[in-house]
Amino acid sequence: SIDTLHQHRHGVDVTFRQGGSRTFDLVLGADGLHSHTRRLQFGPEELFHRYLGYCFAGFTLRNTFGLVRETTMWNAPGRAAVLYAVGDDDDVHGFLNFARTEPPFDAFRDPEAQRDLVAEVFDGAGWEVPGMLAALRDADDLFFDVVSQIRMPHWSSGRVALVGDAAYAPSFLTGQGSSLALVGAYMLAGSLAAEHDHAAGFAAYERDTRAFVTLNQDQVGKGDAALFPTTARALEQRNTMLRSLGSMPPPAEGRPAHEALVLPEFRLRG
Ligand SMILES: Cc1cc2nc3c(=O)[nH]c(=O)nc-3n(C[C@H](O)[C@H](O)[C@H](O)COP(=O)(O)OP(=O)(O)OC[C@H]3O[C@@H](n4cnc5c(N)ncnc54)[C@H](O)[C@@H]3O)c2cc1C
Incomplete structure (x- = not known):
């Protein structure tokens, strides 16, 4: 686990909690909803929670x-x-x-x-x-x-970037957390490989992924995501919806939020 992060022009100096230190080109925080990397680089969880x-x-x-x-x-x-x-x-x-x-x-x-x-x-x-x-x-x-949920204005700062729940946890009320994490990791890796430097790569990752993330985070409380109603009426409606699932054809238009991003083929720089 990371203890301290220090960025400079040529890299990020990292010391580890169990001892030792190294300098890395980039640090990618994929350490979940309560990300320690996020706290070190972007500030306390309350800002984004x-x-x-x-x-x-x-x-x-x-x-x-x-x-x-x-x-x-x-x-x-x-x-x-x-x-x-x-x-x-x-x-x-x-x-x-x-x-x-x-x-x-x-x-x-x-x-x-x-x-x-x-x-x-x-x-x-x-x-x-x-x-x-x-x-x-x-x-x-x-x-x-x-x-x-975690909602952040930016997913990177200098040579440090976040991915998955650390940057944009949607909560299990959307059922989309694993998808966002995997799609985000693909977009981050592809963007870094395709762009000429990490700043352009991080910018492309965010530019091409954010709309998909926001659309899925906004699913909370809608349709299938209204899983845990707080009123008797809403509970009855949910039960009616669940009972009818077996007999209903799948919606012709699919699930727009889930399909809002077509994974691009990245052209890797040589
Ligand atoms: C009860 C529940 C039900 C869910 N159901 C669904 C579902 O049906 N469908 C769905 O898509 N998603 C679901 N999710 C959400 C899904 O689990 C997350 O969105 C997804 O796991 C995020 O992946 P991640 O890799 O970003 O983070 P995580 O899976 O949280 O992985 C983070 C990793 O970082 C490690 N870590 C944390 N801190 C440190 C540290 N300081 N140093 C080193 N390592 C660290 C952790 O041990 C962990 O292995 C559910 C979540 C919960 C809690």
């Missing part, structure tokens, strides 16, 4: 439900419990997702406070939720976070 009004806890629990490659979900307005069996395993992933107007600042960095908060929010819920809350108490892989 857009809270979307939800928190979630993810953890592993025993698959006593007989789930095989399937997901089941329980909902009430503003609350969702999900059991997700990726394969045919002894374990399943549990997610407890809930709406909250303000981020729970007190619970950050305190797993016990996170467990307490989730238990309080889901108190009295039916279905498999009591068992999930019991499993959450014992889970040693609890992952708790707020649901948020």
Whole structure:
């Protein structure tokens, strides 16, 4: 992990947290939503963080439900419990997702406070939720976070650039995070290879990728992305939409946001 970054005309001096230092031509931060590289070069996360009004806890629990490659979900307005069996395993992933107007600042960095908060929010819920809350108490892989996006005015500064969630996390409410990260990495690599220097490469990466990123980030709360409604009426509408999915033909026009960028063939400079 990077400890310090220092840019100069010919490179970036990097010292590593576990010791050692090196000078690189470029530094590309691909270290996710809470990017440390971003903080070092561009400033604190609060400058770029857009809270979307939800928190979630993810953890592993025993698959006593007989789930095989399937997901089941329980909902009430503003609350969702999900059991997700990726394969045919002894374990399943549990997610407890809930709406909250303000981020729970007190619970950050305190797993016990996170467990307490989730238990309080889901108190009295039916279905498999009591068992999930019991499993959450014992889970040693609890992952708790707020649901948020990263929006930055620029993705590079000098010889340092960001890619993926570090630069433009769209949140799982869009289902597009992996696509943006992969498309962004392709566009960044291609732009660097095709342009005459890193400044032109970073500028081309941003110029040719930003509209696609913004369109996908703007999907939050629209159509398929309205997955976790906070009112009974919106929940009913979502359920009606989900029930009809099986019988509906795919939309003729496809999904405009998903297809808004055709990956270019880059011509590499010799
Ligand atoms: C619950 C949940 C469900 C999701 N569902 C979907 C979905 O259905 N579809 C979808 O497309 N996307 C989904 N996403 C989003 C998707 O996971 C991310 O958008 C995607 O992983 C971003 O890729 P990335 O490579 O930019 O960052 P990450 O996958 O976050 O990778 C960053 C890497 O950097 C490492 N790292 C972090 N800090 C440091 C450091 N200081 N030093 C060194 N290394 C560091 C991390 O360990 C990690 O390996 C979901 C996310 C969550 C949380």
